[in-house]
Amino acid sequence: MLVQIVNICAIFERILGGQDLFPSYSVKVSLESSMSDQPRTTKPFANAFQIYAPSLIYAIGLGAIMPAIAGASSRFGVSLAVAASTVTLIGIGSLIANAPAAQLASRAGERLTMIFSALVGTLGVTLAWAMVAGWFPLQPPSDFVGYMVGILMIGMAGAGFNLARQSYLAVAVPVSHRARAMSLLGGMLRIGSFVGPFLGALVQSFMGMQGAFAVGAACMGIAVVVSLFIEELVEPNTPSHLESTTTNPIEIITNPTMTSLAKQHWRVLLSTGLGVLCLAAMRASRTAVIPLWAGHLGLSPAHASLIYGVAGAIDLVMFYPSGLLMDRKGRRVVAISCLAGLAIGTAVVPFTGTAGWLMVAAVLIGLGNGFGAGIVMTLGADYSPDIGRPKFLALWRLLSDTGTLSGPLLISAVTAVSTLAFGIWSIAVLGFVGAGIFAKSLPPGPGSVARQTEAPTKPGN
Structure with missing residues (x-):
């Protein structure tokens, strides 16, 4: 699927007289490469391509579970209003995890942040799946509380995953092609939201409601594995590097x-x-x-x-x-x-x-x-x-x-x-x-x- 998407984007570029942006390889990236408005290579997306595969897989998993969150909530015997409100836990989790995700990305780097976030998302979906399937002998409302914790974890994982890949692309792609890189990332999210529900519905046809969570857990788990192959950004933000590249050492803030x-x-x-x-x-x-x-x-x-x-x-x-x-x-x-x-x-x-x-x-x-x-x-x-x-x-x-x-x-x-x-x-x-x-x-x-x-x-x- 990703190859077909890239081919379509390449056709747009050729029709409009653009260059060949999409490579079949990736190389290590450096912070200085993002600071010029001119493409530094003949393939400006060389460093970005590796981000899109885990992003698409993760988005499909999220798209599979989103339509099922409220419906699965009703199985715990809560009111329709409460069941509908559980969907907001995704947004709440993302909201409260933005600051911790930024700290993690600053200290551990974008690659490890994506891996860790996808792992947390996998655990969150699995926990919600376990509550829906009744894997543990919990009594109400403990089972519903566990379900809500799982959904909240999914939202928190999304904050770290989304922030890390955005930060990665901001460095990996030159400014002259930045919008296309970000739009293609946005396209991955849209495709995931479009494909995920259909895939979830297919699995639900023989697994029931928990099929959506099975798809979500599988996709996010695969995203963890695929993210392992992302090459870490080489960001020269050490004090010694900054002192050699600035004329005003007073302005150096290594950890704002x-x-x-x-x-x-x-x-x-x-x-x-x-x-x-x-x-x-x-x-x-x-x-x-x-x-x-x-x-x-x-x-x-x-x-x-x-x-x-x-x-x-x-x-x-x-x-x-x-x-x-x-x-x-x-x-x-x-x-x-x-x-x-x-x-x-x-x-x-x-x-x-x-x-x-x-x-x-x-x-x-x-x-x-x-x-x-x-x-x-x-x-x-x-x-x-x-x-x-x-x-x-x-x-x-x-x-x-x-x-x-x-x-x-x-x-x-x-x-x-x-x-x-x-x-x-x-x-x-x-x-x-x-x-x-x-x-x-x-x-x-x-x-x-x-x-x-x-x-x-x-x-x-």
């Missing part, structure tokens, strides 16, 4: 804290970072908006799933063109278009009265979301400093995870005091606000937004 990084980059975090929060909220809300409005229209679950699936397919095919556009035209045009597309599509939903028109709105939402594949990771990589990169990316993910949790809550809160239509419009307004933030905070043109923002002004200008 997350607090010091937040103080140093507060302008970015409170401007572009808020736009990222809005985007994450929009993306999380789209998974609720379409099914909720389909139910409001009286459509069957099968029709709702079909509409959502079409939107997902549109989203899926857009990920690599999005990266090409970001690298060639700039991050700003993609970020604004992504949020504007999501906001317009969401705002149209309450005006639809038939399945056909809801499908049109869903396609707009899918186009908008697919148009921004990898944008959050690309912006985070652009703004991340060479020293303390994992910790900065943890701050970036903290904003994104906060948006992911808050989006559906905003819809619920507004709907509780008014109507579902106003709840949907409230999240659409948030999308337009985010687009405005990106329009104001992001510079135009290709290349790293941080380099454009922080470029020194020549004397006399």
Whole structure:
């Protein structure tokens, strides 16, 4: 599957006159290689290719268990509301594990962080599987508590796995090709979310509900093994190296804290970072908006799933063109278009009265979301400093995870005091606000937004 994906991306490059990016080999990487806007080799993805295989496998495993989490919860005798809320444990686990994951990546490196995180994810899925299958003679509510701990572990593992691979790609790929690298990584996540549920459903057909967890445990276990073959980044961030490459030793900070990084980059975090929060909220809300409005229209679950699936397919095919556009035209045009597309599509939903028109709105939402594949990771990589990169990316993910949790809550809160239509419009307004933030905070043109923002002004200008 990965080979076919790479071949499709290579076709896009050739059609648009690009170079051959994708090698069949990998070499060791160095921090200096990521600091130039020019490709350092004829195959800029030489060092990135090894990241995509474990990412795709891990994403398939996660995609297999996500639809089963709430359904499996109901087997423990809890209410439907409690069962539905267990899905949020994934986001909560990711939120609370961002800082520890950054510390681990800073100390142990990206490769070991990915291996450890995938192992924790495997253990978490296995624990949840054991509770669902009744491997241990536990009485209620102890079995449900064990199940929730397993789901929380999956979320925590995702924080470390996602942060480490983003940090790795930020170094392994030159800035001129960074957006394509991040979009391809985003594509792995989308493909996993698309393929995983089907694979989980296939195994469930002869194993029952626990089949989804069996697929998840197997895929995450395979991701552990595949991650062992990733070559560690060679990051020359020792004090001696820094002293030889800087003219101001006072500025050397070999181990900045997350607090010091937040103080140093507060302008970015409170401007572009808020736009990222809005985007994450929009993306999380789209998974609720379409099914909720389909139910409001009286459509069957099968029709709702079909509409959502079409939107997902549109989203899926857009990920690599999005990266090409970001690298060639700039991050700003993609970020604004992504949020504007999501906001317009969401705002149209309450005006639809038939399945056909809801499908049109869903396609707009899918186009908008697919148009921004990898944008959050690309912006985070652009703004991340060479020293303390994992910790900065943890701050970036903290904003994104906060948006992911808050989006559906905003819809619920507004709907509780008014109507579902106003709840949907409230999240659409948030999308337009985010687009405005990106329009104001992001510079135009290709290349790293941080380099454009922080470029020194020549004397006399």
